[in-house]
Amino acid sequence: MAEKLDLNLIRKDFPILDQQVNGSPLVYFDNAATTQKPQVVIDALNRYYTQDNANIHRGLHTLAERATTGYELTRTKLKDFLHAPSTDQIIFTSGTTAGINLVAQTYGRANFTAGDVILVSNLEHHSNIVPWQMIAQETGAEVQVIPVDELGVLDMVAYQSLLTDRVKLVAVNHVSNAIGTINPIKQMIDWAHRVGAKVLIDGAQSVAHFDIDVQALDLDFFVFSAHKLFGPTGVGVLFGKRELLETMPPYQGGGEMIKEVSFSGTTYNELPYKFEAGTPNIADVYAFGFALDYLASLPKNAVWEQEKALLDYATEQLSQIDGLRIVGQAPEKIAVVSFVIDGVHPQDIGVLLDKFGVAIRTGHHCAQPLMARYDLVGTCRASFAFYNTKEEIDLFVKALKRCLMMLS
Amino acid sequence: MINQTQDELIEEFGLFDDWADKYEYLIDLGKKLLPMSESFKTEDNVIKGCQSKVWLHAEKQGDLVVFQADSEAIIVKGMISMLIRVLSNHTPEEIIKADLYFIDQIGMSQHLAQTRSNGLVAMVKQMKNYAVAFSAIA
Numbered sequence: 001m002a003e004k005l006d007l008n009l010i011r012k013d014f015p016i017l018d019q020q021v022n023g024s025p026l027v028y029f030d031n032a033a034t035t036q037k038p039q040v041v042i043d044a045l046n047r048y049y050t051q052d053n054a055n056i057h058r059g060l061h062t063l064a065e066r067a068t069t070g071y072e073l074t075r076t077k078l079k080d081f082l083h084a085p086s087t088d089q090i091i092f093t094s095g096t097t098a099g100i101n102l103v104a105q106t107y108g109r110a111n112f113t114a115g116d117v118i119l120v121s122n123l124e125h126h127s128n129i130v131p132w133q134m135i136a137q138e139t140g141a142e143v144q145v146i147p148v149d150e151l152g153v154l155d156m157v158a159y160q161s162l163l164t165d166r167v168k169l170v171a172v173n174h175v176s177n178a179i180g181t182i183n184p185i186k187q188m189i190d191w192a193h194r195v196g197a198k199v200l201i202d203g204a205q206s207v208a209h210f211d212i213d214v215q216a217l218d219l220d221f222f223v224f225s226a227h228k229l230f231g232p233t234g235v236g237v238l239f240g241k242r243e244l245l246e247t248m249p250p251y252q253g254g255g256e257m258i259k260e261v262s263f264s265g266t267t268y269n270e271l272p273y274k275f276e277a278g279t280p281n282i283a284d285v286y287a288f289g290f291a292l293d294y295l296a297s298l299p300k301n302a303v304w305e306q307e308k309a310l311l312d313y314a315t316e317q318l319s320q321i322d323g324l325r326i327v328g329q330a331p332e333k334i335a336v337v338s339f340v341i342d343g344v345h346p347q348d349i350g351v352l353l354d355k356f357g358v359a360i361r362t363g364h365h366c367a368q369p370l371m372a373r374y375d376l377v378g379t380c381r382a383s384f385a386f387y388n389t390k391e392e393i394d395l396f397v398k399a400l401k402r403c404l405m406m407l408s
Numbered sequence: 409m410i411n412q413t414q415d416e417l418i419e420e421f422g423l424f425d426d427w428a429d430k431y432e433y434l435i436d437l438g439k440k441l442l443p444m445s446e447s448f449k450t451e452d453n454v455i456k457g458c459q460s461k462v463w464l465h466a467e468k469q470g471d472l473v474v475f476q477a478d479s480e481a482i483i484v485k486g487m488i489s490m491l492i493r494v495l496s497n498h499t500p501e502e503i504i505k506a507d508l509y510f511i512d513q514i515g516m517s518q519h520l521a522q523t524r525s526n527g528l529v530a531m532v533k534q535m536k537n538y539a540v541a542f543s544a545i546a
Contacts, residue, residue: 345481347460363459406432
């Protein structure tokens with residue numbers, strides 16, 4: 001098991017990492033916002049547009065055939081990646097947000113009525129709150145919130161008591177984007193199913209870190225974005241159970257999603273095309289397949305060990321800074337460290353760190369209810385990927401100490 | 409004169425060669441910003457579009473517009489301090505017509521780009537809006 005990642009080799013796969021920013025070597029610790037792309041993904045994008053570009057599914061010519069095959073091949077790879085029962089339960093969207101909105105506007109509109117409850121958690125990103133508030137307002141359903149404790153762990157006792165037969169859907173993230181908590185989704189799904197509720201898991205922050213088995217988890221809906229999984233921006237994935245997807249009305253109308261159109265009525269296409277109106281993001285979907293191949297080629301345990309080592313080392317180094325407090329200390333966390341420093345606004349840290357070549361995220365991380373829970377205006381968040389190194393953490397901590405000297 | 413103050417700021421920042429020193433000076437300006445009266449730190453006075461909270465209050469004293477402002481973030485306070493030094497205590501007409509070239513010429517425009525989109529533009533716009541409002545009343 002002693003297999004370790006050869007970081008020198010791995011970093012060469014991500015050309016963007018090798019550059020100077022503001023005169024210092026780039027330290028990219030904003031992986032929870034988006035991950036960098038391996039050369040194979042960049043090459044695939046280039047190859048698609050230089051050799052294969054055509055519109056998919058209807059063209060009879062060779063390029064259309066190649067483009068269609070490339071696009072659908074990614075769907076097949078995703079079926080394996082998610083351990084899904086079939087490719088037609090894999091729907092391409094533009095991102096996590098689009099996937100959640102799709103479920104809210106189709107499943108939600110068809111199934112929620114006045115008095116129903118949609119359960120979200122206090123850890124959610126705005127994109128897993130606002131779409132539910134919007135559909136709740138339309139249908140008379142109510143959004144209720146699973147509380148979170150001081151450490152950043154969901155209150156499972158409260159969850160249990162919130163789970164009444166009024167709950168139609170539980171929408172929670174697998175991993176908190178702001179503070180890194182890993183939620184016990186298997187248990188949450190089982191409990192929800194016992195009261196007849198469906199579950200949507202926002203996997204935006206988890207797919208880059210764990211194996212996902214949608215069947216073992218008995219997931220109803222799972223959504224994530226390619227760009228947080230070393231793939232291109234503008235591609236998202238929605239997995240859904242067949243019986244749910246089949247009974248859901250279409251989302252957007254247009255080409256591709258239809259079977260037959262006449263002015264007396266239109267019939268809709270089969271899954272997954274029913275939900276893929278219009279020309280999709282063919283090039284990026286195609287290139288995303290190469291990100292999945294790249295990940296599959298890495299030794300999974302070694303990736304996990306590397307991320308764990310980075311989390312532990314960063315936590316230890318940051319904890320030694322006077323006045324620094326780590327926000328989110330759940331026992332189960334991904335490689336994300338969110339922190340605040342007494343008397344210093346996160347924005348000042350973010351601005352100055354950038355001058356030292358260090359990219360982190362500052363602010364509310366699109367999780368204002370969570371910031372309000374901890375009475376914070378925001379945090380500084382360093383988020384790691386397997387291509388990051390301990391040496392980069394040293395550069396980051398040194399830069400942070402210099403920033404604090406400048407600000408004091 | 410607005411331009412004279414701008415030229416002074418350009419000269420002051422010209423004394424520093426590297427970005428870290430310029431930032432330290434900016435932070436220093438932020439620390440020295442005259443405190444804003446707590447009674448003006450209202451929700452109405454918050455400027456939207458900034459990552460940190462920024463409050464701006466304006467009043468007319470005689471013919472002149474006087475600004476007070478504050479922020480939770482020190483670098484933003486430094487920018488506020490410069491804007492107040494340049495624009496406060498001038499007539500509405502002078503403020504409306506002011507071309508704020510110092511922002512590009514203190515040698516930090518590349519560095520300020522990020523906070524600029526985050527708040528500097530919103531602050532300047534709000535200060536000019538006050539000037540327009542006061543000139544309309546007059």
